[in-house]
Every structure is written in structure tokens, then in C-alpha cells.
Amino acid sequence: MSSNELQQDTGCRKETRDPAALADEVGDELMFHFRSLVDDKLAAGLSFDDAWKEAEGQFGPMRRYDMECRMGQIARHGRRRRLAAVSCFVVAVISGWFVFQSHRNAEQGQLRDEIALLRQEQAALKADAVRGGYARQIAGGFDLTGSVVDDSGHPLENVTVLIIRKTWPGGGYRQEAFTVTTNDRGRFVMPEFVPSDDQYGIQVSALKEGFAFQSVYQLKDKQPIARPDPIALRLEHAAPVTLVVRDGAGHPLANVAVIPSARKTPGGNDYMVYFHGSEPVRATTDATGRVCLNCFLAGDQAGIFLRIPGEDWSNREFVVAGENQVVDVATNETKRDPDGS
């Protein structure tokens, strides 16, 4: 087989691109892998330092692999360039080392900055919560972490995560509601959120417009108290449902508050939203008495909380038949003058 035939058959080619650009690509590639390792370990609930150390152990000596890749690229330059490449090699290794180190430090610095910003935000939230009468953080407690993705596995940003924390301080019972939204990597973290020395329960519901909501409940009541399992939710695209609220006379009712409260899937999975702390996901009917809920799937047995202005909250249930379904929600009112008299 001639060298031309070999080139055609294997696609082997002489590298003609700038070695410095290739060196940058090697660094980018290795750092993408390393950063993905760190991200996964952070999502699993490790602290930043532990995640970094474990990732280093799992990846192996990055300097060595970086150098092996670069040396391979030098060899690709063919015989005629080899002499020049060898003299460039020393410069490339030294400059590559500094590029790699600054790249690595920049990545590490960037991750650390993200964690620091998150902690600043949480400190501010803690200060607000303390002013409100109770603390979001429990000193010395376990972190609660979670991630939300769509049905293709892509991270979902700006998911509203409603969290109910149940604790039993001094034998009593306390239930508190919190809200957090996922970041651009679909993750959230509540630092020092649950006690490390006493039983706790957490109910986590994830809602985002256009996706069927899900929830999960954990109860840790056995000593030694375990840290919470990282929350991992995968949301499917929802079937939009339009609710129409009318009175007994058939007149549409505006400003009726509606909150999705439960969904039972055909497969038997139960998901729920606690009423406590559900204000962020409350919707209201418009002047035609309509509100669109885009958080159920076809086939779901859906539950909602509903409140007509001036009345108490009540429950309604219906089955989601399919996309763009219109559900007429009857009320108990039998007579209403649309002019308000």
C-alpha cells in the first residue's frame, strides 16, 4: 500500500496547525474532564475541597497526561520540522506549564468564586430569615443539595424548588417552608439545612412552567442521623391544561387563586406540593375565569388548591385527558349577580 493509499485509507494527515493553539486545546480538553468530575462530586454532596481531592485522585497526574499529549503533537509534525519542533519543545513545555497552571488556577479560582458567591447569597438569605423569626441554617447541620434536569438529561435553570423542613426540637414539632431556584447548571444547595444530631424530614417539590412537577420526601430518624440524599429530579415536558372557573350560574370568576397540589401518574407515582410555602407557584384566573396550568402530564390524576376571592381554600381533582384540555371547575355557589349587586 503506497503512502497516498495509506493516507486515504486511514485519514492520517500531517498536522499543520499552530502548536500553541493545539497546546491550548489539550488544556481545554483536560480541564473540561476534570471540571465535570468536580461538578459531579459537588452534586453528590461533597464539600468543594473533598470534591477537588477526589477528582485529582480519579483523574491522575494531569501534568503528565498533558505533557504526553503535547509530545504526541510534536511527533506529528514530520521529519522536516522535527529539529525546529524540538527546540520549540522546551519553550512549549515551559510556557505550556505556565498556561496549564494559570488555566488550572483559573478553573479552581472560578469554582471557588462560585462557591463563595453562593455562600454570600446564603448568608444574606440567612440574615433575612433570622429577621423573619427563624433561621434557614442550622449551625453544624448537613447541607441539602439537589439537581433538576429535563427528560433529555439537560440541566434545568430557574426551577422553583419548594422545600418543607420538618424538625422535632425538644420533642415538639416544627414545620418550615423555604424556596430556592436552580442555577444555570440545574443545581441548588441549602447549606447547613438539616440537623446532624436529631431527626428531620424534608419534602422537596420542583416546579417549572412547561414541565410536570415532581416531589420527593426523605425522613432521617435513626441514629446516627444520616445526611440527606442528594435530590435528583428529572422532569418531563407537561401537557398544558386550561382551567375555567365559573360560578353556579355559569359566569366566569376572575382572580381565583389556583395552586397545583398533587399529581398521581398512570404508573402510580405520587407527587405533591404542600400548601405551606406554595405562594411562589400560585396562579390566578384572568377576566374570563381562565388559568393555564402547564405542570401535569396526560393521564395524571391532578389535584389543585383553589380559592375564590373572599372564600376559603378548597381542593379540586380532575384527570388530565391530553394536551390543551379545558377543565371546567364547578364551584358551590348557586347564584351570583355578575354586576355584584
Place this chain on the structure above:
Amino acid sequence: MPQDKSRNALPQGSLDMLILRTLLAGPQHGYAIARHLHKASEALIQVEEGSLYPALHRLERRGLIKAEWGPSEANRKAKFYSLTPAGKKSLKIQTSAWQEMQRAIGSIMNYRPVET
């Protein structure tokens, strides 16, 4: 946790074959390849994940795989590798050589001398 490199170490030369086999399913970046090797071997094969990259670059130079930068699942820049026709051919050859080696080793390990 430090890894015991003597246990479950890959036989020499087999990493290339495992990478080619992984890419038979479609283009993947190095991190996804590492995750697949870990999962498909039920964590029995332990390799330092960085060792994938010299192997990937070597396979690329030999024309058995090709690479293209693109967005990852998390929308970050990643380098995706895919098999070339030459890579598929090479994988077939390496797979059958490996299977023959397996048979040969199995014969030796199961050998029982005939008693006279």
C-alpha cells in the same frame, strides 16, 4: 482514595480497543467515554481517567478516530470523538485477536494433563 493500581489493571494495549468499542455507539467526549468504561465494567476496571487522553490523541493521529469541538450536555465546549471507517476496521481486527487470545488463555487455564 488512592487506587490500588495492581488490581484490575488493564492488559497492555487494550485501552485503545476499549475506546474504539465505546465509540461504536456514537460520538462522545473523553469524560463520557470514562463514565461508560466505569459503568460498563461495573467499576471493575480502574484506570486513571487522564490516561484516556494520550490514547485518544494517539488514535486520532493514526486516523482511527476523528475529533470535533462542540457543546456538551451542560453547554460547555467539549471535544467529541467518533470512529472513522479505518477505526471500525481496526476494531474488528482487534476484537477478533482479543477473542482468540481469550480462547488460548482459557485452554491453558483449563488444561488437564492426561494421566497414563
